[in-house]
Amino acid sequence: MVNLISRLCGKLDPLSIGDYKENGGFKSLEKVLFKMKPIDVIDEIKKSNLKGRGGAAFPTGLKWQFVFMEESDEKYVICNADEGEPGTFKDKILLDGCPLQIIEGMIIAGYAVGAKKGFVYIRGEYPRSREILIEAVDRLRKEGYLGHNILGSDFSFDIEIRSGAGAYVCGEETALIESIEGSPGRSRFKPPYPPNKGLWGKPTLVNNVETLANIPVILEIGAENYKKYGTESSSGTKLISVSGSVVNKGVYEVEFGITLKEIIYDICGGLIKDRKLKFVQLGGSSGACIPAYMLDLRLDFDELRKHGIGLGSGAILVVDDNTCVVDFVKVTSQFFQHESCGKCTPCREGNYHVVRMLKKITEGKGNERDFELLKNISYVMEQCSLCGLGQAAPTALITTMKYFKEEYEEHLKGYCRAGKCTFKGGVLDD
Numbered sequence: 001m002v003n004l005i006s007r008l009c010g011k012l013d014p015l016s017i018g019d020y021k022e023n024g025g026f027k028s029l030e031k032v033l034f035k036m037k038p039i040d041v042i043d044e045i046k047k048s049n050l051k052g053r054g055g056a057a058f059p060t061g062l063k064w065q066f067v068f069m070e071e072s073d074e075k076y077v078i079c080n081a082d083e084g085e086p087g088t089f090k091d092k093i094l095l096d097g098c099p100l101q102i103i104e105g106m107i108i109a110g111y112a113v114g115a116k117k118g119f120v121y122i123r124g125e126y127p128r129s130r131e132i133l134i135e136a137v138d139r140l141r142k143e144g145y146l147g148h149n150i151l152g153s154d155f156s157f158d159i160e161i162r163s164g165a166g167a168y169v170c171g172e173e174t175a176l177i178e179s180i181e182g183s184p185g186r187s188r189f190k191p192p193y194p195p196n197k198g199l200w201g202k203p204t205l206v207n208n209v210e211t212l213a214n215i216p217v218i219l220e221i222g223a224e225n226y227k228k229y230g231t232e233s234s235s236g237t238k239l240i241s242v243s244g245s246v247v248n249k250g251v252y253e254v255e256f257g258i259t260l261k262e263i264i265y266d267i268c269g270g271l272i273k274d275r276k277l278k279f280v281q282l283g284g285s286s287g288a289c290i291p292a293y294m295l296d297l298r299l300d301f302d303e304l305r306k307h308g309i310g311l312g313s314g315a316i317l318v319v320d321d322n323t324c325v326v327d328f329v330k331v332t333s334q335f336f337q338h339e340s341c342g343k344c345t346p347c348r349e350g351n352y353h354v355v356r357m358l359k360k361i362t363e364g365k366g367n368e369r370d371f372e373l374l375k376n377i378s379y380v381m382e383q384c385s386l387c388g389l390g391q392a393a394p395t396a397l398i399t400t401m402k403y404f405k406e407e408y409e410e411h412l413k414g415y416c417r418a419g420k421c422t423f424k425g426g427v428l429d430d
């Protein structure tokens, strides 16, 4: 474990500007405002090789450059604090533990891309974090860290806090933008992407909480020192949220390059009651289900990509062999069916049919044809859905059909090795 970006969490009063400054806080902001040009800041972030921590792992410096290059009278910075991916609770640790570091990252981002206004879009289920943020922004405004001519510089920037209302899709950046604008949270057609045309049609930078918390650290220690953490393709550290059948559940900061095995057995103390590990779902409900024999996989964007796996939000759900794979995927798919915004057919109809067929299989009414249909529907959803929700919804299904095919086949024969499914037999009654 390391303590790079979360080093202040739990160590100081999260709302004390004095405590934050005593621990090196706002040094990066001062350096940026008085010694660096916006393009120098962007170059340093590019050099650090920081990739977005919100799920898509897009290079942060490049995204900043896209917004910087747009000519516009207004630009915006949005901190995505929606944290709706099931099993993910790492942004909350930062929001509650070091909100000033996230805000410092936002102000620096605003300076770099040329934005004067920022929004934090916070998950509705985090009322306490919202209160902390509102208080933090208020205090920073009074102390001259937000508002006109920050710290006596030429740069002005202010922040508004907006709350989500529980829709998972509102974490998707364009649905989030719709929601801030006051419309129902539905993903937009892309392109144009937010850096070109985002909030109210203006160039908009959307970054995750953890991504923004990295910014002051990179500018304080320098990109070269930052890159000493992690691996060549994945620099720095990652906050992981570990849940499920492990002894020590929680949020940990780890260096990229660590293996799943080290996380589960060395950091989290192994499985509860010495149960046998069946698979690990990486990246939340939209992530891949990785079987026990692949636990030597390292947290590294490139290495994971070679296996067709994404790191997503960094959630790690540890699942033991008391769980039925088919039942697990059915429940996951029900989540996506519920959360689909309904705008596009592959996701809206696809999730409905996946749930319907998985129900059929767990009730012992499935047949070979369902298995083929599930494969076809997943492919269409993955390739043709409008946004990441529908594209990633069948990931658990696809990966379990690949790694646990025999369990699906057993269900077709009326047998559930975990003893979870109730087989009634007969034909599907719609």
Ligand SMILES: Cc1cc2nc3c(=O)[nH]c(=O)nc-3n(C[C@H](O)[C@H](O)[C@H](O)COP(=O)(O)O)c2cc1C
Pocket (backbone or CB within 6 Å): 051, 052, 053, 054, 055, 056, 057, 058, 060, 080, 081, 082, 083, 084, 085, 168, 169, 170, 171, 172, 173, 174, 206, 207, 208, 209, 211, 212, 387, 388, 389
């Ligand atoms: C359905 C869906 C939900 C998402 N939820 C979140 C979220 O809660 N927090 C987040 O930062 N990114 C979320 N994302 C990713 C965002 O669309 C976007 O890529 C991210 O905020 C960009 O920030 P980053 O470059 O710093 O990672 C979600 C994407 C999808 C498709």
Ligand code: SF4
Pocket (backbone or CB within 6 Å): 169, 186, 187, 339, 340, 341, 342, 343, 344, 345, 347, 348, 385, 386, 387, 388, 389, 390, 391
């Ligand atoms: S993929 Fe799903 S959530 Fe995204 S736009 Fe289509 S229906 Fe809506």
